[in-house]
Amino acid sequence: MEIPGGDDLIGELLRPLRLTGVFDSRWHVNAPWAIEGDAESSCAVLHYIVEGGCWITGEGHQPLQLRAGDLAFFPTGIAHRLSDRPDRQGLPLRAVLPRRTPxxxxxxxxxxxxxxxxxxxAGLHYDASAATGLYRALPWVLVLDGSQVSREPLLGDTLALLAATDRPTAPGDRLITLRAFEMALVLAMRPLLRELSSSPAALPVLxxxxxxxxxxxIATRFAEPWTVESLARExxxxxxxxxAAFRSLVGEAPARHLTGRRMQEAVRLLGETSLPQSSVPERVGYRSAVGFHLxxxxxxxxxxxxxxxTCTAGLAGS
Known part of the structure; x- marks a missing residue:
């Protein structure tokens, strides 16, 4: 089934979230074992199975079995359990990893x-402003099996390097690790979202x-003077x-979604470019500097x- 605008919409979902930090861990476990993860705010969670396998269980969802080479991605960091057996109760993650500082x-x-x-x-902490209603509407977990990962060689190589127990450390390693996970996230999302685009039931807005x-x-022409009326006409x-349909399918009102997209671009321009601050309002769809400021x-x-x-200070200290 071909979805009108589907490719463009999937392309927008592929925009990388602005990762602000990553906490990653390597697990070496022998059955019996089970770890209960809490819900993470403004944090996606990634699990890559290097060897063996495990079960993933989330409240209200059927357990999923993962095998070596599989990759699971939780877009909104929903609470879930990893275990050697789906019915096994386990230790809270905070008990075995009390400090998970990005x-x-x-x-x-x-x-x-x-x-x-x-x-x-890995817990992938992101700028919450980049998580649109559409992103938050993604399924609780997205899974790439080993064969899908193998068809994305750069993804496989990146995951193998990040999973290595003897991963080299050197000056700048923290930034390199952040960017490597950011790249892995985008590379993983590409086939996952391509699959979603052929299954509208999984993401009804498509x-x-x-x-x-x-x-x-909204994603591509946010700088134009749109209103809810003009969007409805389009x-x-x-x-x-x-x-009503927009709120139901996207999870927020169209005006808020438009504002969110404009703010997403504004923080990119302010944080990643040297564009004069006075030029930002017009670039993101505001005709009034005061209106943009408010x-x-x-x-x-x-x-x-x-x-x-704040962004300038952060760059200077990294």
Whole structure:
């Protein structure tokens, strides 16, 4: 089934989240074992099975079995359990890894008498402003099996390097690790989202031509003077029907989604470019500098100037 605007919409979901830090750990476990992970705020979670296998269990979901070479990605860091058997209750992750500070690494060893497994696990902390309603609407877990990973050689090589127990350390390693996980995330999302695009039931917005078209417009033409009425016209719908369908499928109102996309671009321009601050409002769809300033402060709790100063200080200290 071909989904109108599907490729463009999937392309927007492939925009890398702005990772702000990574805590990664290598697990060496022998059955019996089970680890209960808490829900993570503004944090995606990645599990790569290096050797052996495990089960993933989440409340209200059927258990999933993973084998060596498989990769599981939790877009919104929902609470879940990893174990050698789906019905086994385990230790809280905070009990075995009490400190999971971004920028550091850890290790878990469980010396059982049963089958051995090795895993690479990572908490990918991201800028919450980049997580749109569409991103938050992704399934609780996305899985690439070993054959899919093998068809993405760069992804496999990156995961193998990150999973290595003798991974080299040197000046700049923290930044390199962050960027490597960021690349692994994007490389993993590409085939995962391609698969979703052929299954509208998994992400219903992809099956709605009017809302999909509006989503692509917001993603790519956010600097234009859109209103809910003009977006509804583009979608070929009445304002009320458009607003209701958008909220139902995307998880937030169209005006908020548009503001979120503009703010996402604003922080990119302020944090990653030398564009004069006075030029940012027009670049992101605001005709008034005052209006942009107020919207930015309401969204982030700080002014554009304060945000840029914080980014500059962070770069200087990295």
């Amino acid at each position: 920028g550091t690494s850890g290790e878990i060893r469980i010396e059982g008498t049963g089958a051995r497994s090795r895993l690479l696990c 099956g709605h031509p009017g809302i999909s078209k509006a989503m692509v417009i 979608a070929g719908m009445s304002r009320s029907a458009f607003t 919207a930015f402060r309401k969204w982030f709790g700080k002014t554009p100037g304060e945000y840029r100063t």
